[in-house]
Amino acid sequence: MPVTDVQKDLDALMMTITAEFDASAERLWQIWSDPRQLERWWGPPSHPATVTDHDLSPGGRVAYYMTSPEGQQYHGWWKVEEVEPPTRLRFEDGFADDQGNPNPELPTSVATVTLSESDGRTTMAIESRFSSREQMEQTIEMGAEQGMKEALGQIDALLAS
Amino acid sequence: MVVDAKAAEERQTDLLFKALGDPTRRDILGRARDGELSVSALARLYPVSLAAVQKHVATLERAGLVTKQRRGRETVVHAETEALHRARAALDRLESAWRGRIDRIDKILDQPENGDQQCL
Numbered sequence: 001m002p003v004t005d006v007q008k009d010l011d012a013l014m015m016t017i018t019a020e021f022d023a024s025a026e027r028l029w030q031i032w033s034d035p036r037q038l039e040r041w042w043g044p045p046s047h048p049a050t051v052t053d054h055d056l057s058p059g060g061r062v063a064y065y066m067t068s069p070e071g072q073q074y075h076g077w078w079k080v081e082e083v084e085p086p087t088r089l090r091f092e093d094g095f096a097d098d099q100g101n102p103n104p105e106l107p108t109s110v111a112t113v114t115l116s117e118s119d120g121r122t123t124m125a126i127e128s129r130f131s132s133r134e135q136m137e138q139t140i141e142m143g144a145e146q147g148m149k150e151a152l153g154q155i156d157a158l159l160a161s
Numbered sequence: 162m163v164v165d166a167k168a169a170e171e172r173q174t175d176l177l178f179k180a181l182g183d184p185t186r187r188d189i190l191g192r193a194r195d196g197e198l199s200v201s202a203l204a205r206l207y208p209v210s211l212a213a214v215q216k217h218v219a220t221l222e223r224a225g226l227v228t229k230q231r232r233g234r235e236t237v238v239h240a241e242t243e244a245l246h247r248a249r250a251a252l253d254r255l256e257s258a259w260r261g262r263i264d265r266i267d268k269i270l271d272q273p274e275n276g277d278q279q280c281l
Contacts, residue, residue, distance in 0.1 A: 002267045006256055010248040015255045019263045023270045031266055041265035044258075109255075124263075128255050133244075136251045 004123075013136050014129040021124065025117035028124060029086030032056070032113065039064065047074070052100065056083055062091070063100050075100045081110075089113040092131075107135035173225070173253065180224035185209070186217050193227055193240035200229075200236045225249055 002019040009015075021028060031037045035051035043049035043066040053063035062078040075096035082090040094108035112127040130136040180186055185207055192198055192206075200218055204211040218238055221227045225246060230237045241249070 003260060003263055008249070008252045008256070010245050010252070013248055013252070015252045015259075017256060017259045017263070019267075021267060021270055027270065028266075031269060037269065040269055041262055044261055045265075126259055128259065130251065133248075136248060139254070140247060140251050 012129065013133065014127060016125060016127045018123060018125045021122050022120075023122055024120065025086040025115040025122045028115050028122050032089055033085065035062075038062075042066075056080055056089070058083055063096070065100070073098070077102050082112075087115050107131070107138040109135070109139075173250070176220075176224040177226070180221050180226055183217070183220075186221055189214075189217055189238070190221055190226055190240055193238045194242075197237050197239050199232075200238060203238065 002021055003017060004020050005016075005018040007016045031041065033056050035054040038054070039049040039051045042051075042064065047066040047068055049064045049066050051062065051064045053061055055061055058080060060080040060083075062080065063075070064077075065073040065075045067073055075098065076094065077096050077100070078091040078093050080089070080091045082088060090110065090112045092108050092110050095103050095106035097103050108131050110129050110131065112129075114125045114127075116123050130139065181190075188207075189203055192203070200215055201211065203218070204214040207214060218227065218229065218236075221238075222229060226241055228239050228241060230239065
């Protein structure tokens, strides 16, 4: 496992995961900057990603969709905020409608990627932060397992009884 | 991977239901929410051993509902608020997603560079 550290800040709604790879920073930058490589890891194996737009410059846009085993497509986008090859990338990450247009009603998060190379190995830190508490709540509603949603919804009720 | 994230979440849900499925644990959690309490003070409230109360607290802790803190010779129990609990659940899911991505990146890096086109 290349993951070396995970930090969570429950107040800032932020998670930082750090991993070390046996590769140069240039090589790791490619997995972000080459859309064909990006689509091999962005989506889970059950929902592979297809990248349709890929402009990794400040203000640029990346558009993709993930395809479910049933053939349903889930569209997403990045709005690129900062790019400093091969050490830093910052982007907002959100959902889109079936046509790929950003859906402002769905939650977004901001990811900051930093790469630092030392002795031929590269440490990649990814900081991911929900834009607001409402957005975090929405993320739970959208993606969490039914069981988890029920459990979370029952804690207060159980304690009140 | 989504499968890992799902399995981790199911495990966490099981822990949550298990923790909340016992009246003594619900009572401990309810009291801890009203204000912090030491484990020994809790033990005096129930007709069970200190060890049994410690076990209840550990079960609540594994489910992420309370945290323990040592203060001198006492162990103090804090309830995690609903908001904090939800934040933790959301951040745990984010962690699972990124762990899956990092594993896949590692596998891609292990392959020869010009093999990038062929191995999907």
